[in-house]
Amino acid sequence: MKRIVLLAALLLLNPACKRTAQEVVVYTSVDQVFSEPIFKEFERKSGITVRAVFDTEETKSTGVLNRLIAESQHPQADVFWANDPVRPFLLVKRSLAQPYLSPSAADIPATFRAPDGTWTDFAARARVLLVNKKRVSPAEMPRSIRDLSNPRWKGQTAIANPLFGTTTMHIAALFTMWGEEQARAFLTALRANNARIVSSNGEVKRLVATGETAFGLADTDDGFEAVKEGAPVEVVYPDQEGMGALVMPTSTVLVKGGPHPETGRKLVDYLLTPDVERRMAESAAHMPLRPDVPVPPGLKRVSDIKAMQVDYARVATDMERIEPWLRQWVGL
Amino acid sequence: MAEAVGRALRRALLRREQMLVLSAAGAVVLLTSALPLARLLTEIPGAGAAALSVLSAFRPWLLLIRSLMLAAAVTACAIAIGVPLGLLIARTDLPGRRALWMVHAFPMFLPPFLLALGWFQLFGREGFLGGEVTARLLFSEVGVVAVLALTFSPVVTSMMALALLGMDASLEEAARVAARPWRVATRILLPAARPALALAAIVVFALSVSELGVAMFLRVDVFPAAVFARLGGIQYAPGEAFALVVPLMPVALALLFLERRLVGAGSFAVAGLRGMSRAPIPLSGWRPAIAAGSWSVAAAGALPLAALALRAARGGGFGKLPQWIGQAPWTSIGTAVVAATVIAAVGLVLGHGAARRLRGASTLDALAVLAFVTPASVLGVGLIAVWNRPATSALYASVAILVIGYIARYAVVGIRAVASVVLQSAVHLEEAAAAAGARFWRRLVRIILPVNLRGIAAAWLLAVVFCLRDFETAVLYYPPGREPLPVRIFTLEANGPPPVVAALAVAHVLMTALVLAAGVLLVPRRRPE
Numbered sequence: 001m002k003r004i005v006l007l008a009a010l011l012l013l014n015p016a017c018k019r020t021a022q023e024v025v026v027y028t029s030v031d032q033v034f035s036e037p038i039f040k041e042f043e044r045k046s047g048i049t050v051r052a053v054f055d056t057e058e059t060k061s062t063g064v065l066n067r068l069i070a071e072s073q074h075p076q077a078d079v080f081w082a083n084d085p086v087r088p089f090l091l092v093k094r095s096l097a098q099p100y101l102s103p104s105a106a107d108i109p110a111t112f113r114a115p116d117g118t119w120t121d122f123a124a125r126a127r128v129l130l131v132n133k134k135r136v137s138p139a140e141m142p143r144s145i146r147d148l149s150n151p152r153w154k155g156q157t158a159i160a161n162p163l164f165g166t167t168t169m170h171i172a173a174l175f176t177m178w179g180e181e182q183a184r185a186f187l188t189a190l191r192a193n194n195a196r197i198v199s200s201n202g203e204v205k206r207l208v209a210t211g212e213t214a215f216g217l218a219d220t221d222d223g224f225e226a227v228k229e230g231a232p233v234e235v236v237y238p239d240q241e242g243m244g245a246l247v248m249p250t251s252t253v254l255v256k257g258g259p260h261p262e263t264g265r266k267l268v269d270y271l272l273t274p275d276v277e278r279r280m281a282e283s284a285a286h287m288p289l290r291p292d293v294p295v296p297p298g299l300k301r302v303s304d305i306k307a308m309q310v311d312y313a314r315v316a317t318d319m320e321r322i323e324p325w326l327r328q329w330v331g332l
Numbered sequence: 333m334a335e336a337v338g339r340a341l342r343r344a345l346l347r348r349e350q351m352l353v354l355s356a357a358g359a360v361v362l363l364t365s366a367l368p369l370a371r372l373l374t375e376i377p378g379a380g381a382a383a384l385s386v387l388s389a390f391r392p393w394l395l396l397i398r399s400l401m402l403a404a405a406v407t408a409c410a411i412a413i414g415v416p417l418g419l420l421i422a423r424t425d426l427p428g429r430r431a432l433w434m435v436h437a438f439p440m441f442l443p444p445f446l447l448a449l450g451w452f453q454l455f456g457r458e459g460f461l462g463g464e465v466t467a468r469l470l471f472s473e474v475g476v477v478a479v480l481a482l483t484f485s486p487v488v489t490s491m492m493a494l495a496l497l498g499m500d501a502s503l504e505e506a507a508r509v510a511a512r513p514w515r516v517a518t519r520i521l522l523p524a525a526r527p528a529l530a531l532a533a534i535v536v537f538a539l540s541v542s543e544l545g546v547a548m549f550l551r552v553d554v555f556p557a558a559v560f561a562r563l564g565g566i567q568y569a570p571g572e573a574f575a576l577v578v579p580l581m582p583v584a585l586a587l588l589f590l591e592r593r594l595v596g597a598g599s600f601a602v603a604g605l606r607g608m609s610r611a612p613i614p615l616s617g618w619r620p621a622i623a624a625g626s627w628s629v630a631a632a633g634a635l636p637l638a639a640l641a642l643r644a645a646r647g648g649g650f651g652k653l654p655q656w657i658g659q660a661p662w663t664s665i666g667t668a669v670v671a672a673t674v675i676a677a678v679g680l681v682l683g684h685g686a687a688r689r690l691r692g693a694s695t696l697d698a699l700a701v702l703a704f705v706t707p708a709s710v711l712g713v714g715l716i717a718v719w720n721r722p723a724t725s726a727l728y729a730s731v732a733i734l735v736i737g738y739i740a741r742y743a744v745v746g747i748r749a750v751a752s753v754v755l756q757s758a759v760h761l762e763e764a765a766a767a768a769g770a771r772f773w774r775r776l777v778r779i780i781l782p783v784n785l786r787g788i789a790a791a792w793l794l795a796v797v798f799c800l801r802d803f804e805t806a807v808l809y810y811p812p813g814r815e816p817l818p819v820r821i822f823t824l825e826a827n828g829p830p831p832v833v834a835a836l837a838v839a840h841v842l843m844t845a846l847v848l849a850a851g852v853l854l855v856p857r858r859r860p861e
Contacts, residue, residue, distance in 0.1 A: 055823065070570075076728070
């Protein structure tokens with residue numbers, strides 16, 4: 001028994017358990033593979049240790065948000081870096097966002113900043129159709145998300161579970177844009193068309209890349225990754241002749257009552273710099289909101305595409321409102 | 333005067349020693365397992381009509397039935413694989429049976445999600461052996477049952493083998509004088525090992541019914557997913573989630589009842605008498621064919637691990653490990669060892685109490701079972717509600733919360749494992765010590781612990797491995813920057829390069845293998861008879 005206790009003591013005294021005076025706690029739904037290198041760079045430049053909580057693919061966007069809500073009586077996080085612009089409104093609604101006008105955000109277009117500083121957007125993604133070029137000829141290439149319910153593609157399309165991730169926001173945005181009746185009819189048609197409801201956007205990418213489905217709805221970074229991996233995938237920005245593609249900037253929020261407000265502000269300042277937007281464009285195919293940040297070949301800017309004109313605050317309200325119906329639609 | 337009071341107090345404490353020791357162990361279970369569940373119970377009235385309407389809807393009940401049916405199918409398949417293998421390993425001259433046991437048993441020590449990831453590398457549409465048909469089968473109820481049955485069948489195999497190895501040889505030897513091997517196996521060995529089989533079946537059923545990761549990955553809707561959708565989904569609704577736990581309570585109680593009836597009452601053998609002294613049953617001419625069949629089953633269980641290793645090697649994943657692995661292995665091992673030590677200590681007191689039917693021990697045992705079958709996400713949210721307070725902030729924000737969570741979920745492993753060990757040991761030593769005036773604590777430390785040391789050490793090792801393989805509990809509240817390795821694997825799985833994710837999975841496999849090897853060295857060896 002002595003040996004066991006000694007071993008345990010040694011293991012718990014390992015470097016992982018060290019606490020430093022200068023630290024910041026960040027909860028993020030931005031993929032760990034992209035966000036962690038940025039935190040490491042911040043650590044290197046500032047000397048502040050970043051302690052992060054990440055989401056899994058299956059709980060993307062909602063896992064850490066729900067943790068923030070669960071911990072609201074005694075917040076543990078200093079900063080929330082959301083992978084979409086809607087979740088911050090859920091924190092604002094619960095008075096969990098601390099207003100902060102970061103000097104780094106001065107050159108970000110005003111529509112992407114809360115006037116009171118409760119949230120600030122940067123590096124964006126768009127919702128796109130990933131199409132397997134081996135299964136779909138150029139003549140039949142889908143152009144609208146309505147093609148997901150086209151009987152021509154019955155049983156050959158996929159979307160991620162709309163209870164989680166950016167798909168939630170997309171569906172809510174459709175309710176905001178089209179109204180209740182049209183949006184419900186579209187989702188019912190999707191069901192009738194045997195669209196596969198899979199665990200995540202990453203899974204949609206996998207299915208399309210391997211040709212298991214002809215096309216599916218995912219995010220620009222999924223498409224960029226698939227192309228980078230050499231998969232026969234074409235990224236289609238949907239509804240460019242119609243309502244436009246849904247653009248989703250990532251968003252930063254300073255958490256009210258967080259344990260390290262000072263270092264929290266420093267991390268927000270760092271995340272909102274043009275350099276981080278450039279890095280997110282290069283590593284994660286996120287479109288910069290600033291017009292002068294360079295983008296890698298193949299990646300479009302927000303100004304290059306027709307974006308869906310939708311009020312994110314209304315989308316947030318609709319998202320909570322449609323949740324029970326959506327859960328029924330999914331079957332949970 | 334003070335001396336007299338001190339003496340009186342000491343006498344009073346000694347009189348209540350058994351109660352105090354049981355209470356201390358019980359307090360650990362109550363604080364870690366029961367308190368979070370009780371805290372969530374208070375959420376139901378707040379959730380009001382919504383919580384009740386969840387239970388009045390048809391869909392959750394349908395999912396519950398589906399989950400129970402899937403768990404039953406997994407259990408049946410695990411028994412079909414595990415019973416013959418356990419018998420072959422423990423009682424026959426099968427070549428390489430110890431190695432076979434190790435290869436076959438190893439996958440059960442890994443997170444099932446990780447094995448599903450390996451099967452996907454093999455049988456996904458673009459997998460090493462994959463095609464459209466294999467992918468369809470994998471992403472279906474058939475796939476879930478197959479993955480879980482192969483993962484959990486070693487539980488049956490191992491419990492059967494351990495029971496048969498520990499069995500008194502005299503019955504079997506008497507039967508072998510007159511009967512053929514098949515008759516000895518079916519009429520003597522299998523009936524004698526029935527309690528072990530029942531326990532194994534209950535464990536496999538409980539593990540399968542609460543498993544979320546594999547079903548979610550393979551896109552099969554199950555009951556724990558309905559609970560999870562209310563905690564990890566759009567709307568945070570812990571009241572509704574907990575309302576959904578209510579139907580699981582009869583399931584937990586039924587499992588407990590079955591366990592008591594089939595296992596507790598049927599203590600079948602006394603270990604340490606003549607357990608190992610028999611000659612193995614010869615397989616004769618069937619030996620090569622049976623060996624080939626047995627090794628194929630063991631190899632099938634290890635296939636997904638080979639697939640992960642191959643994916644990692646081909647994509648250069650191992651080279652990138654230092655960049656991505658972080659401190660996660662240290663966090664995993666450190667917290668698992670500490671939690672398992674507490675679990676073993678609690679198991680010693682309450683497991684012994686449950687086996688000897690001491691007052692209160694059975695109730696605490698039942699609570700631990702409930703915490704085990706409750707979906708991990710519910711327990712996790714309860715833990716946040718209880719421990720995220722200013723007074724306990726130091727614990728909540730540190731790795732201590734991982735230890736607390738592991739104890740909450742896996743206390744049952746220590747209690748049940750020790751109970752089954754104590755049930756098989758002779759009670760007369762304890763009775764003799766009590767008659768000679770030894771009090772409870774002294775009997776516990778000087779008699780029960782040394783007599784059952786090997787079994788208790790095995791329970792500790794089992795608890796370490798359960799904590800190491802945990803993903804679903806820890807993912808909800810792991811301390812920032814201190815995630816255990818399974819959590820790191822699955823957070824990186826989101827758009828992370830597949831070879832790196834596969835390499836991390838292989839690192840987890842190696843870590844578990846090393847811990848098991850070190851644990852086996854630490855577990856005291858059986859004394860020669």
